[in-house]
Amino acid sequence: DQQVKQNSPSLSVQEGRISILNCDYTNSMFDYFLWYKKYPAEGPTFLISISSIKDKNEDGRFTVFLNKSAKHLSLHIVPSQPGDSAVYFCAASPVGGGAGSYQLTFGKGTKLSVIP
Amino acid sequence: NAGVTQTPKFRVLKTGQSMTLLCAQDMNHEYMYWYRQDPGMGLRLIHYSVGEGTTAKGEVPDGYNVSRLKKQNFLLGLESAAPSQTSVYFCASKSVITYEQYFGPGTRLTVT
Numbered sequence: 001d002q003q004v005k006q007n008s009p010s011l012s013v014q015e016g017r018i019s020i021l022n023c024d025y026t027n028s029m030f031d032y033f034l035w036y037k038k039y040p041a042e043g044p045t046f047l048i049s050i051s052s053i054k055d056k057n058e059d060g061r062f063t064v065f066l067n068k069s070a071k072h073l074s075l076h077i078v079p080s081q082p083g084d085s086a087v088y089f090c091a092a093s094p095v096g097g098g099a100g101s102y103q104l105t106f107g108k109g110t111k112l113s114v115i116p
Numbered sequence: 117n118a119g120v121t122q123t124p125k126f127r128v129l130k131t132g133q134s135m136t137l138l139c140a141q142d143m144n145h146e147y148m149y150w151y152r153q154d155p156g157m158g159l160r161l162i163h164y165s166v167g168e169g170t171t172a173k174g175e176v177p178d179g180y181n182v183s184r185l186k187k188q189n190f191l192l193g194l195e196s197a198a199p200s201q202t203s204v205y206f207c208a209s210k211s212v213i214t215y216e217q218y219f220g221p222g223t224r225l226t227v228t
Contacts, residue, residue, distance in 0.1 A: 009156070032215050043120070043206050043219035044159070089158065093215050102147055102166055103174070104217060108158035 003027045004092050006107035014115050019077040021110050023090030026071065030092035034104065035064060035075050038087045047088070048075070052095075080114045087111045118142055120220035122207050128226045129197040137192040137223050139207030147210045148190040149174075149217060150182060152203040159206065165190055197227045 005024045013019045023033075031052040036044035050057040050064045050073065057064050063076045077084055090107040123138045139148065150162040151174075161174030165184040179201060181193045190209075194201060204224050208217040 034215060036219075041222070043208075043221045045219070046216045049215065102164065103149075103161060104215070106159040108156060 001026075002108075003030075004090055004105050004107040006088075006090055006110050008110050009108070010111040010113070012113045012115060013080045015082055016079045019075075019080045019084065019112055019114065021075040021077075021088050021090075021112065023073045023075075023107055024071055025073075025092050027092070027094070027105070028071075029094040030105070031095040032093045033064070033066060033073050034091045034093075035062075036089040036091060036106075037084075038089065038109070044089060077112075080112075082114050082116050085112055085114045120207055120209055120218055122205075122220040122223050124223060125221070126224050128228065129194075130228055131198060133197050134193070134195050135197065135225075136194075137205055137207075137225075139190045139192070139209075139220060140188055141190075141207075141209040141218075142188065143209060143211070143218065144187070145209035145218075146187075146212050147217075148184065149208040149210075150180070150190065150192045151206045151208065152176065153206060153222075154203050162192065162205075197225075199227045201225065202227045 034049040035047040037047045038044040048062050066073045087109045089109045091104040120141045149164040151159045160176045163182040165171045168187045171182045183191045204222050206222050207220040210217040
């Protein structure tokens with residue numbers, strides 16, 4: 001049972017345009033969400049996160065939106081650049097104590113290609 | 117400050133052989149994790165540790181063992197490698213007060 005879903009395995013966007021990567025989750029206990037970026041032959045790197053008390057978090061060209069009622073979040077990259085071409089993973093964590101809050105549940109990733 | 121490092125970067129094993137992957141972090145993080153990444157499967161948690169001397173099973177623990185004898189090191193062992201364990205293995209660590217995990221560069225393991 002996939003608790004974090006990234007339904008688009010790949011996405012192609014023209015340089016300068018907006019990239020929108022989507023993520024859905026099913027576990028109501030998830031309360032903190034993160035996006036990671038991964039280049040080939042490297043480890044994932046943390047990109048941006050959002051707590052469920054917010055519906056938007058912005059960091060430069062990257063903005064994450066959270067719709068808690070729909071259990072949906074999205075990552076917007078504006079403007080997209082060729083260097084943004086990578087695999088993007090959505091991850092979720094429950095808040096509170098207990099072993100579960102130590103863990104992240106990852107989606108399967110979306111490969112973004114930004115075409116010059 | 118090297119962050120999270122993994123040794124080795126690449127390894128080829130024959131079925132039945134054993135090996136140990138080493139993860140080291142210099143950020144004084146309490147929590148450490150081992151993941152595997154397979155095509156189309158995302159990152160799956162193998163084992164994790166919430167402190168020195170403690171370990172716990174993740175989503176896909178079968179065929180692996182771990183040890184955390186020192187806070188900065190987390191070892192992943194394969195006692196009898198199988199072709200199904202061909203994968204890229206990532207180690208990660210995080211502090212107590214944040215959710216963000218920091219990943220190492222990965223170890224690409226092939227079992228023939």
